[in-house]
Amino acid sequence: MQINSFQYYLPVNLIFGPGKTEVLGEEAARYGKKVMIVTGRRSTKRSGLLDRAKSLLEKAGTEVIVFDEAEPNPSASTVMRGAGIAKEAGIQVIVGLGGGSIMDCSKAIAFAACNEGPVFDYIYGKRTGKKALPLILVPTTCGTGSEGNCFAVLTDDGTKDKKSLRDNSVIARASIIDPDLMKTMPKKVLASVGFDALCHCMEAYLSGTCSQITELFALEGIRLIGENLIPVYNGLEDIEAWCRITFASTLGGMSINQAGVTAPHGLEHPASGLRNITHGRGLAALAPVIYRRSISSAPEKFAWISRLLGGTNETDFVSTLTSFLEKLDLRTNLATEGVKAADIDWMTENAFKVSLVSIQNHPKVFTEEEVREIYREALGD
Numbered sequence: 468m469q470i471n472s473f474q475y476y477l478p479v480n481l482i483f484g485p486g487k488t489e490v491l492g493e494e495a496a497r498y499g500k501k502v503m504i505v506t507g508r509r510s511t512k513r514s515g516l517l518d519r520a521k522s523l524l525e526k527a528g529t530e531v532i533v534f535d536e537a538e539p540n541p542s543a544s545t546v547m548r549g550a551g552i553a554k555e556a557g558i559q560v561i562v563g564l565g566g567g568s569i570m571d572c573s574k575a576i577a578f579a580a581c582n583e584g585p586v587f588d589y590i591y592g593k594r595t596g597k598k599a600l601p602l603i604l605v606p607t608t609c610g611t612g613s614e615g616n617c618f619a620v621l622t623d624d625g626t627k628d629k630k631s632l633r634d635n636s637v638i639a640r641a642s643i644i645d646p647d648l649m650k651t652m653p654k655k656v657l658a659s660v661g662f663d664a665l666c667h668c669m670e671a672y673l674s675g676t677c678s679q680i681t682e683l684f685a686l687e688g689i690r691l692i693g694e695n696l697i698p699v700y701n702g703l704e705d706i707e708a709w710c711r712i713t714f715a716s717t718l719g720g721m722s723i724n725q726a727g728v729t730a731p732h733g734l735e736h737p738a739s740g741l742r743n744i745t746h747g748r749g750l751a752a753l754a755p756v757i758y759r760r761s762i763s764s765a766p767e768k769f770a771w772i773s774r775l776l777g778g779t780n781e782t783d784f785v786s787t788l789t790s791f792l793e794k795l796d797l798r799t800n801l802a803t804e805g806v807k808a809a810d811i812d813w814m815t816e817n818a819f820k821v822s823l824v825s826i827q828n829h830p831k832v833f834t835e836e837e838v839r840e841i842y843r844e845a846l847g848d
């Protein structure tokens with residue numbers, strides 16, 4: 468392996484293991500006495516995790532309020548509302564409890580509580596922020612890897628731009644990654660978040676800016692998901708297998724922190740920003756179409772990924788990926804997910820607006836006409 472110049476900086480404190488949720492109270496109490504839990508409306512209530520988190524925090528001597536409005540594909544307006552409540556209550560620590568959308572929402576609330584003005588001003592670089600409230604993340608899905616990076620993906624209510632806030636201040640002071648919490652995920656959710664994690668690893672590995680350290684993380688993430696996601700999806704009750712896919716998801720999140728994402732995420736964000744579709748399903752619709760057009764630009768890398776997913780070389784990569792998706796009941800197209808043919812022009816234009824860097828990181832840099840063609844094919848109707 469040729470070792471090129473690189474810079475690698477990611478100060479995240481990962482606390483990993485079954486049962487580790489128990490340390491939530493003491494970790495949060497290090498940073499202050501007034502805590503706001505950011506969570507969604509349903510799943511952490513139904514599973515009992517919210518009550519458990521509250522009692523762990525209170526036992527550690529903190530005062531807790533709950534903001535339960537984080538929604539899938541979180542919007543800037545929700546973030547601003549949460550930040551307003553946090554400021555008014557004098558909150559000192561934010562705890563993000565839930566899946567990727569919730570963690571991203573909590574990161575952005577921690578940021579917006581310390582920086583004046585609309586959060587999208589910082590996303591588009593009109594202003595620069597310096598700090599955020601200390602943040603503790605407790606993921607309940609193994610997909611986004613948000614617990615291991617400095618991104619918070621948000622959607623602007625007005626423009627429908629879906630784009631990441633990217634700031635080191637929103638790297639968690641502690642991410643408590645407890646594979647036991649993943650077991651309450653519905654099967655359908657596991658498939659889509661697991662595929663998202665795989666995409667993070669594949670895209671980071673294929674990125675033009677992938678460093679040697681990231682390559683190790685990304686390849687190991689692909690291997691672990693390739694070997695474990697389908698058995699777990701099919702009902703394998705083995706905590707070791709859950710640990711492996713959970714770990715792979717964190718590796719994916721850490722990988723994109725350095726290498727960024729590439730065309731699949733770059734083209735998916737306009738679709739889910741506009742039509743509020745499930746991120747992993749949008750990726751499932753787009754990835755095979757994009758990769759079929761990309762293999763000749765990085766055949767050796769595609770050969771590696773193919774082997775890690777059970778194929779033989781680059782020539783069977785797309786069919787290997789497609790059968791992987793089939794086994795997760797995740798073969799879909801954009802039309803099924805709610806995208807209309809009339810959306811293609813907007814999505815194409817928006818992809819170059821919100822995802823230019825991701826498009827440029829991809830092994831094959833697509834033109835506007837090629838992107839339009841990809842959307843057309845991925846629409847599938």
Ligand SMILES: [Zn+2]
Pocket residue numbers: 611663667732746
């Ligand atoms: Zn993703």
